[in-house]
Amino acid sequence: MGKETPGIIMISVEEALEKVLSYVSVLDVEEKPILQCLGQVLNEDVYSAIDVPPRDNSAMDGYAVRAEDVVGATPSSPVFLDVIGEVKAGDIPKEEVGALSALRIMTGAPIPRGADSVVQFEDVYSAIDVPPRDNSAMDGYAVRAEDVVGATPSSPVFLDVIGEVKAGDIPKEEVGALSALRIMTGAPIPRGADSVVQFEDTDEALRRERPPFQIGILHQV
CATH class of the missing domain: 2.170.190.11 (Molybdopterin biosynthesis moea protein, domain 3.)
Structure with missing residues (x-):
């Protein structure tokens, strides 16, 4: 119930809300394309059927x-x-x-x-000043030295070229037994490799197709 004071009529919060709502009416529910819904209010909650984002992600670089x-x-x-x-x-x-x-x-x-x-x-202490590995001083193939010991033009060692590393790349492949990575000057030596054979010392110095392919090592490193 409201209270009367000289010149002022006091009503409760509930009564005030009822009076305000009496001047408005609830709109009918309608379906519209989402691009036409700017400024409107959902009639009911909408739940995603998938996680957004779909997995944990980084909040920083x-x-x-x-x-x-x-x-x-x-x-x-x-x-x-x-x-x-x-x-x-x-x-x-x-x-x-x-x-x-x-x-x-x-x-x-x-x-x-x-x-x-x-x-x-x-x-991070330094991502640049402390590189994880040495860089190549020549164009060639990153190999394991033990795989090419004794290689000669008459008795070459054949290796599978599994990929390519350019300057600025971070090598993804690892050089394993009897495999090699084509490598460019300034590129980081990939894991598993400890030597680089220059193009001129292989039987495929002018090969231009993309890996994988096979090369013959003509001279040991």
Whole structure:
């Protein structure tokens, strides 16, 4: 019930709400294309049938790592990880983060398998000054030296070329037994390789097709 005071009529909140609502009416429900619904209100809640985003993603630029690998890291006692690749927003990570490895990751990119944390760029000691591996000083093929010992023009060693690495690339393939990666000057030496055979010392120095193919090593490194 309302209370009367000199010159003022007081009513309850419920009564005030009832009076306000008495001047408006609920609109009928209608279905319209979503692009014509600007400024309108949903009649009922809408639930997505899928997760959005579909998987955990990074909230910052940095490196996807395993938390157990970096526990206790400090500027005076850093932990060194092998950066094995890069993941951008929209990518589907192909590499899995294993022990003492990391993937460079951009904001919005999905967290790769094996990783459970992201270290932001600002907390990294140096991604450039401490490269994970040496760079090639020539164009050629990255190989394992033990595979080409004793190779000669009359008795070549044949290796399977499994890919190519250019300057600025992060090698994804690993050089295994009797395999090689075509490599360009300045490119990082891939995992598994410890030597580079220049193009002139193979029987396919002028080959132009893309890997995979086979080469013969004519001279040992």
